[in-house]
Amino acid sequence: MVTALLVDDEPLANARMQELLAAHPEIEVIGVAGSLKAARDFLETRAPDVVFLDVEMPGGSGLNLLASVPDVTQVVFVTAREKYAVQAFQVAALDYLVKPVDPERLADTVARIRKQTASGQSRPDSASETEVEPDANEAAGAIEDAALRLDDSVSVPLADKAFSGVVTIGDICWIEALRAFTRVALKGPPRLVLFRRRLSDWDKILPADSFARIGRSYLVHLALAEQVEWDSRRETLVMFGEGVEPLTLGRLPAMRLREILGGTA
Structure with a gap:
């Protein structure tokens, strides 16, 4: 079983992601956070295998959460904007999903999460990916x-x-x-x-x-x-x-x- 934390300031977005993940019983949602502070508080006591994280959050960016909580192993960014994709992969995100999330695309993400978790790897080395502009x-x-x-x-x-x-x-x-x-x-x-x-x-x-x-x-x-x-x-x-x-x-x-x-x- 792969455990997950959902982080999004929009309750409907969190609810929708829970609904989509329900089609993947190997993913267990163990927490839902509506703010970066709530996410940090949760991660101080729990260690989910993957965090589904929005980028634009009140009071800061989801990208900053990784700097303040370096032990997060796998991160999937879920956002309505495409412009953060390069930044996401620079911080070694496992994947980048754009809202509204396509169920087929999410299935590919879940497959990647399962593979990464089974291998015992942490976030991929961002140095192995080269940004092209x-x-x-x-x-x-x-x-x-x-x-x-x-x-x-x-x-x-x-x-x-x-x-x-x-x-x-x-x-x-x-x-x-x-x-x-x-x-x-x-x-x-x-x-x-x-x-x-x-x-x-x-x-x-x-x-x-x-x-x-x-x-x-x-x-x-x-x-x-x-x-x-x-x-x-x-x-x-x-x-x-x-x-x-x-x-x-x-x-x-x-x-x-x-x-x-x-x-x-």
Whole structure:
């Protein structure tokens, strides 16, 4: 059983999240806080496995809660605004959900929570993800409507100067939609890159014979998938080799992947 704390100043938002999580019996909501102070007080005596946290709260930001309570292991930000996504991943959020929360998207989040909890890991190392801030010229030049080849590269400005800023299309293992952003898993360092680009934009330019659209949230480079661990009940793991972050799929995306692979396990 995974224990959870809900933190949102809107009672209806907390009630809605409880309703959505009721479809996932492996998640037990052990606390509901309507303010940052109430959340801090709760976390002084209890240690939930995951905190579902709003960003804009009266008296401060949910982002500041992590600084004042450093022992929080897993955090999922739930907010009505997309603009905090980069900040959320800088503080190593496990996921970022935008209200109104889509049940299918939440199912993917729950699958990731279960995987993280089972492995005994704390919040992911934020240093392993690189923030990408493309400028106006990139939209007009680096990514065009014409389909790219696997040996093509995408050049983007990065916050991390240690990375060259060039991503080879053939090195992309999977892409996950995060509303106005996408998280991209690569074969080589940096392993995870956060782009300010929608999944639909990637879908237009990636080679269709190599990348498969899995539901509304994922693009998968099928040739790089080395193993698929099927679990019809809750989650499916797609493995891409040593050092590459596995892709965790909920039930519906996993069903779509099985269809694409012709029902093979």
